Amino acid sequence: MKWAYGITTVPSRATTTLPRTLASLKESGFGSPHLFIDELVDRALPTNTVDWRKFNLPFTLHIPQVHEQPNNLGNWYLAAWELYLRNPSADYYALFEDDIVLCRNVQSYLNALPLPQAVYWNLYLAPNNASLDHAETKGFAPSRQKGKGALALVFGRKQLTQLFKQDYYVDYPASAMRKKSLDGTILNALRTAGIREHTHYPSLVLHTGDVSSLKHGKFGTASTFLGESYDAMELLK
Numbered sequence: 001m002k003w004a005y006g007i008t009t010v011p012s013r014a015t016t017t018l019p020r021t022l023a024s025l026k027e028s029g030f031g032s033p034h035l036f037i038d039e040l041v042d043r044a045l046p047t048n049t050v051d052w053r054k055f056n057l058p059f060t061l062h063i064p065q066v067h068e069q070p071n072n073l074g075n076w077y078l079a080a081w082e083l084y085l086r087n088p089s090a091d092y093y094a095l096f097e098d099d100i101v102l103c104r105n106v107q108s109y110l111n112a113l114p115l116p117q118a119v120y121w122n123l124y125l126a127p128n129n130a131s132l133d134h135a136e137t138k139g140f141a142p143s144r145q146k147g148k149g150a151l152a153l154v155f156g157r158k159q160l161t162q163l164f165k166q167d168y169y170v171d172y173p174a175s176a177m178r179k180k181s182l183d184g185t186i187l188n189a190l191r192t193a194g195i196r197e198h199t200h201y202p203s204l205v206l207h208t209g210d211v212s213s214l215k216h217g218k219f220g221t222a223s224t225f226l227g228e229s230y231d232a233m234e235l236l237k
Helices: 018-028 074-086 106-111 132-136 157-165 167-174 182-191 232-236
Strands: 003-009 034-038 059-062 092-097 100-102 119-122 139-142 152-156 196-201 205-207
Touching: 003 018, 003 074, 018 092, 018 100, 034 074, 059 074, 074 092, 074 157, 092 157, 106 232, 119 182, 132 139, 132 196, 152 157, 157 167, 157 182, 167 182, 182 196
Parallel strands: 003 034, 003 092, 034 059, 119 196
Antiparallel strands: 092 152, 100 205, 119 152, 139 196
16 A cells, blocks of 8 residues: 655654654654644744754645644645645555654554545544444444544545545635634544544554644543554454
């Protein structure tokens, strides 16, 4: 499978949560992410504080900050478009936040699974997002469709392009409803196209930060996360 993937980040995370996230992504199979940086999210930092070249990764700077909207969605919107524009023939597209860790070999595990045409994957299982289906077996199952965490989302090419086509998604930046969260925006937009969110039991991702860089607020701990050293390929046995 051909992947295109990136991380949305901000300058204040460059020396805090981002390095750990990059190390974990490498162990999970996502070793060369594109960094999408909303450069002026942290007003206390001058624009030249971080030399992003030190990460030896492709990066895109948004100077000044893309939007002043409460949820700061511009970085994710542009990251999703750029991933597609640079990699229009990819099979899978993934966007991660800069304050997460994953199990090992997640990419290889996902490559071994079919992604249904009417599904996108949320690799983070919030405590209040597990459905009854998760209690019966390990693996992906429909979430409660509430939009609980856009920390690690995976789309097939069809699912991502369908997202771009939805009026709800396109009109959202100018909408009076724009104070809603990114995860809910994506979920509601794709639902109109008949595409549902599936989450994974146990969680493949743990949120390490207190507050999301996309200003979602605090997340509950993924209590089912098996640890950074756990090999996700074991789930296939």
